[in-house]
Amino acid sequence: QVQLVQSGAEVKKPGASVKVSCKASGYTFTSYGISWVRQAPGEGLEWMGWISPFNGNTNSAQKLQGRVTMTTATSTTTAYMELRSLRSDDTAVYYCARYDLRGVGATTVSSAFDIWGQGTMVIVSS
Amino acid sequence: SYDLTQPPSVSVSPGQTASITCSGDKLGNKYACWYQQKPGQSPVLVIYQDSKRPSGIPERFSGSNSGNTATLTISGTQAMDEADYYCQAWDSSIVVFGGGTKLTVL
Numbered sequence: 001q002v003q004l005v006q007s008g009a010e011v012k013k014p015g016a017s018v019k020v021s022c023k024a025s026g027y028t029f030t031s032y033g034i035s036w037v038r039q040a041p042g043e044g045l046e047w048m049g050w051i052s053p054f055n056g057n058t059n060s061a062q063k064l065q066g067r068v069t070m071t072t073a074t075s076t077t078t079a080y081m082e083l084r085s086l087r088s089d090d091t092a093v094y095y096c097a098r099y100d101l102r103g104v105g106a107t108t109v110s111s112a113f114d115i116w117g118q119g120t121m122v123i124v125s126s
Numbered sequence: 127s128y129d130l131t132q133p134p135s136v137s138v139s140p141g142q143t144a145s146i147t148c149s150g151d152k153l154g155n156k157y158a159c160w161y162q163q164k165p166g167q168s169p170v171l172v173i174y175q176d177s178k179r180p181s182g183i184p185e186r187f188s189g190s191n192s193g194n195t196a197t198l199t200i201s202g203t204q205a206m207d208e209a210d211y212y213c214q215a216w217d218s219s220i221v222v223f224g225g226g227t228k229l230t231v232l
Binding site: 037045046050062095097108109112113114117118119 | 127155156157159161163168169170171174175180210212214216218219220221222223224225226
């Protein structure tokens with residue numbers, strides 16, 4: 001079945017980096033984009049960025065630009081999100097979610113996040 | 127930047143209709159989606175392209191979007207519908223989520 005399986009929980013010190021993986025299965029990897037969304041404890045959903053496995057294009061939230069890198073490995077149908085210079089307020093559950101690339105080419109984007117990973121808890125603490 | 131505004135909380139009695147709003151500038155010109163999130167779980171898509179339901183989502187969930195407001199409506203609300211609900215839209219190539227609404231079924 002269609003699923004996204006993420007890597008396990010991480011504990012990092014301030015200033016370190018974390019790399020979260022998202023293994024896709026059950027669908028054509030290059031037909032769907034992967035977006036990364038995080039959720040701090042007790043807070044709402046925060047979009048971090050997206051990557052197209054089709055052509056490698058990316059876009060990230062302005063507040064994270066310079067600290068976040070998103071990549072994909074089509075040979076293993078895996079997406080990665082690396083966040084650098086971690087701070088305590090980066091403590092959150094990190095999700096990957098897929099969206100249909102066919103819906104982003106039009107003037108009005110029609111894509112939605114129809115499949116989500118199980119989430120990866122990242123704790124930043126000294 | 128583009129913002130989506132939701133009420134922090136909505137309460138409804140079992141069997142009644144719950145309406146959750148999401149407001150944004152000319153939101154009706156974009157497609158709105160809605161996600162349900164229960165404690166400790168990943169979000170689940172319940173409405174996409176303003177009013178479409180993914181496979182497996184009950185018919186009691188419906189959506190609309192016009193002007194500056196998108197609305198998620200849950201008819202005949204059940205206890206299992208108690209959750210946080212988030213609206214989402216794309217602003218050009220940027221993804222925007224609303225702040226979320228906690229639905230309480232009293």
